[in-house]
Amino acid sequence: MKENPAMNKVYENMKPGVLSLHGFLGDDKRDIELIIDHDAAELESLGVTAVEIAAGLEKLRDKALEGLGDYISLEGGFSVKANSIRGKLPCPFGHKGLYRKNVVSLSGPGIDSVLMFTDLGIHLVREHGFFQGKGSPFRLEPAEIAGILKKLSGDV
Numbered sequence: 001m002k003e004n005p006a007m008n009k010v011y012e013n014m015k016p017g018v019l020s021l022h023g024f025l026g027d028d029k030r031d032i033e034l035i036i037d038h039d040a041a042e043l044e045s046l047g048v049t050a051v052e053i054a055a056g057l058e059k060l061r062d063k064a065l066e067g068l069g070d071y072i073s074l075e076g077g078f079s080v081k082a083n084s085i086r087g088k089l090p091c092p093f094g095h096k097g098l099y100r101k102n103v104v105s106l107s108g109p110g111i112d113s114v115l116m117f118t119d120l121g122i123h124l125v126r127e128h129g130f131f132q133g134k135g136s137p138f139r140l141e142p143a144e145i146a147g148i149l150k151k152l153s154g155d156v
């Protein structure tokens with residue numbers, strides 16, 4: 001149990017099967033605050049902000065949605081597609097509002113199979129600096145995604 005009662009609710013929300021099938025923490029044993037701190041330090045060393053990453057992910061998502069479920073080719077051998085799944089998800093941190101279940105899949109050089117993110121995931125990065133726990137299917141590695149967005153900066 002954590003000291004902060006408000007965070008207990010967040011931990012509960014992030015467990016598999018509470019808000020989403022896989023949850024948000026994967027097999028990461030670090031506290032949520034520590035995950036955020038470690039990723040924030042990495043972003044700082046990269047010279048990029050979570051808000052910039054979120055903006056890049058949003059552009060990628062908008063591009064992907066144009067494909068209506070098919071892959072769209074981007075520069076540098078990358079391709080992206082969006083699958084819209086019925087239903088909406090709330091923010092596990094307790095923000096008001098619901099996020100559509102668009103799942104964006106990105107593939108290309110240096111990516112092991114595909115890299116996936118959702119509308120809620122974009123919100124978590126932008127508002128909470130939270131890239132999810134290691135082992136979560138929607139975990140984004142800050143250095144990896146920052147590098148990809150940099151390569152795609154002319155295209156998205």
Ligand SMILES: [Zn+2]
Pocket residue numbers: 091092093094095123124127128
């Ligand atoms: Zn939120």
